[in-house]
Amino acid sequence: MDCIFCEIASKTSEAEIVFENEKFIAFLDINPVNYGHTLVIPKTHFDNFLTMPAKELEEMTKLTQYLSGVIKRALKADGFNVISNNGTSAGQSVFHFHYHIIPRYENDFHMRPRTIEYNSTEIEVYAEKIKAAVSKYEGLLNG
Numbered sequence: 460m461d462c463i464f465c466e467i468a469s470k471t472s473e474a475e476i477v478f479e480n481e482k483f484i485a486f487l488d489i490n491p492v493n494y495g496h497t498l499v500i501p502k503t504h505f506d507n508f509l510t511m512p513a514k515e516l517e518e519m520t521k522l523t524q525y526l527s528g529v530i531k532r533a534l535k536a537d538g539f540n541v542i543s544n545n546g547t548s549a550g551q552s553v554f555h556f557h558y559h560i561i562p563r564y565e566n567d568f569h570m571r572p573r574t575i576e577y578n579s580t581e582i583e584v585y586a587e588k589i590k591a592a593v594s595k596y597e598g599l600l601n602g
């Protein structure tokens with residue numbers, strides 16, 4: 460499969476690796492939004508958040524929590540964003556699941572380029588749509 464993150468995981472492409480164990484690898488993003496912007500990936504290919512098996516997702520999320528704390532300390536960051544883009548519309552450009560860890564400093568930049576406003580009833584309409592789906596798809600995993 461033609462996947463740059465699989466190549467990084469198998470060491471057939473280079474990356475600035477900051478952590479590795481049997482199942483996961485973390486390396487610096489080559490097009491970072493801040494210094495130290497790190498990507499955490501499973502060595503096995505899964506397309507996105509929805510297709511990650513629960514066990515691997517749990518392990519990777521714990522690892523991402525640990526690495527976030529380590530990066531925050533190492534770079535004396537004030538905070539950090541943990542982000543997962545899913546689908547082209549959400550900005551996903553590499554279709555091998557990954558978390559972004561982005562170190563943040565007071566007043567460095569705005570992460571939200573826009574916000575929208577609900578009109579008076581819309582917020583309830585959207586809540587109802589989601590709540591109905593929560594009932595309908597109770598227990599559904601993997602989208």
Ligand code: AMP
Pocket residue numbers: 463472474486487488489490491498543544550551552553554
């Ligand atoms: P996303 O847009 O959420 O799919 O994130 C993919 C990220 O991978 C982008 O931020 C890219 O800058 C980064 N990226 C793509 N190719 C490489 C590479 N060879 N080494 C490190 N980071 C990469």
Ligand code: ZN
Pocket residue numbers: 462463464465466503504505554555
């Ligand atoms: Zn892959």
